[in-house]
Amino acid sequence: MQLHFLELVWFSTYAELRAERARSYLGFVWWLVEPALMMAAFWLVFDRILGTGGPDYLPFLLIGLVLWQWFKSSVVHAGQAIWLNLALIHQVRVPVLVFPFVHLLADAIKFAAVFGLLLVVLWGAGYPPNAAYLSLPPLLLCVALCAIGGGLLLAALMPLLPDLRFVVEQLLSVLMFLSGVVFALERVPAPYADWLAWNPVLVLLDALRGVLLHGRWPDWIALARVAVAAVALAVLGIATVQRLAPRYPKLAA
Template structure:
């Protein structure tokens, strides 16, 4: 499998395939080498993602079913508290809240886990060479897979409570792509810095708690914020993405194209900054971990 030693696989450690630049000076030779390298890198990423998912479910008695039960329990609690006991006057508040919480959970989980991905992989970093972008990418894809399960359950709940699918669902891939860029980009930037400043892990946790309450999860920004504050609020890409998901899933409307483009642009900038940091510090991490 991709030149990975069987012994390394049995020990749970993934080593990259050994590839060398072709001696030929032709462009076709370099292009072929680049394609083989990218193929090997992505193959390792997906192998590690599935290995981590399999390792996670082995720790639970109910195995893969926990990925279904956990979001179902969370949705049930929110429904009981806000839909029945508190009896909020806001129309469709339970659906409104569930969409916001589900989207934020993907973001928060990726940033929290991804920011520690390099420092938590000290054993691999010290024993074998891997491009350091490998570690936050594995976390981002793992949490994306879990979000797909949550999204499926959320859609079933919305359909059962009077919110059928509409043509606006065609915008979901664009929303998820923009959010993936934001999630991975921020997680990778933090992953590049945390090994040098380990205390930043606590700041990340605090910032995520603050972000949870200021990203419009519990309130509709269109009815709560003053017009002069809207611009500042929309500088938060997660706030615009959450509003976009609600437009699609609850209102059956297309998301704001400018807001979506802004969120995607922020994600691309974060990914670029992360790539530059990780490339520059790539050989430094083994000396400081």
């Protein structure tokens, strides 16, 4: 059963990526264009106009925006997956977890391609590979687990509360500015930094920038705390979807 599920997710993801490519190349290109446009806007505002950037602000921004795009896209796409496929759920008996996991895997594959380009850009800009790159797999795995947990919780609830998608869009916009995408944690005053440090996305993004820009190993204790929370969130998301799965075929498509 588990092997069948994994095969179904993999082949459905392959079909989804091929269909997206057949419809338009913009789906992949947008993963490159959107971070570049946002980077230009934030660089203009925070570095040129406000003067709060710094010598490394462009690569700093690029890393933050690429990672945030992966997290945001994964949560949004996975969160809408079951709701958008209610008509298919009415007709075909299929594990509902397949739908969000297809989008999670598709977004992870696109992120892997964009992340590879990001590394090449950083190397060309004078930030070569270093020994701390060995910490990239656990760092990126923690980000993936956070996205899985958030996406699955949203996927479980959205068929029951479709208007939740509008709330999530606003919450993600706020979360982006609370996740250190445009600022460094060390520049935040102490009382606020202590609160922001509870944001796992900020902790992971700060650690990733330390690895890529400064060759600095992450704080393994902080990373372990985030990993435990991310695993718990992912398990909760899977359990919530499975618990509510019998209700989805009864909902109007």
